Amino acid sequence: MGFTEKQEALVKESWKVMKQNIPEHSLRFFTLILEMAPAVKNMFPFLKDSDEIPQNNLKLKAHALIVFKMTCNSAIQLREKGQVVLRDVPLKHLGSVHLEKGVVDFHFEVVKEALLGTIKEAVGESWSDEMGGAWGEAYDQLAATIKTQMEEEV
Template identity: 45%
Template sequence: MGFTENQEVLVKESWDILKLNIPELSLRFFATEVTVAHTTSKYLGSVHLKNGVIDPHFEVVKEALLRTIKEGVGKKWSEDMGSAWSEAYDQLAAAIKAEMKEDKGC
């Protein structure tokens, strides 16, 4: 399943709400054991591999992200919005994992 146009709209809509309270939400997110976010999947793959990130860590981060977004958008939260963010995260995680495997030489 790909990232749909409707999912993109939901992510952007919720981001507009979230960015109004970035300091608090960032602290909440990082307090839930979430690490670094930079711009390229290759860099992220390298950083994650170097820091010993393994597959189960991605699920912990995903759960922390979804909880933070749900709290951040409040009444605007819907199952569709959760699915949109979940799909966006899954695609990013897959790209990072692919780069980690490449860096590892697998």
């Protein structure tokens, strides 16, 4: 079975909640990433030189926001077209940036767990396993698209 209307609705519904407080959710997202994989600190220029995660950093918010937003868009595309078609950023660029930064499968898994953890906390009682499953599937398909491009960039 493909990505269902119900799954798309669950993603959109929680995205609406997330959108209301991007600064807080971005910070939580990066906190969870660094708890699971401290070395990721060295990949992001804005984390490298400080002991703490910066509270109001535009680039931090930008990466968190783009991961949230592109995953949400992937859910919409999976339901509409049955596949992920990137609209926000050219795929070739995404492939080369992540390759250059040394991003590997493990990092994609860490970011997935951090994404699900952040959403779970953000939506509180509205959370369900089905909601997590929908976000997880949209993320996996998006990550697979980026990873395929990374392999082509080698």
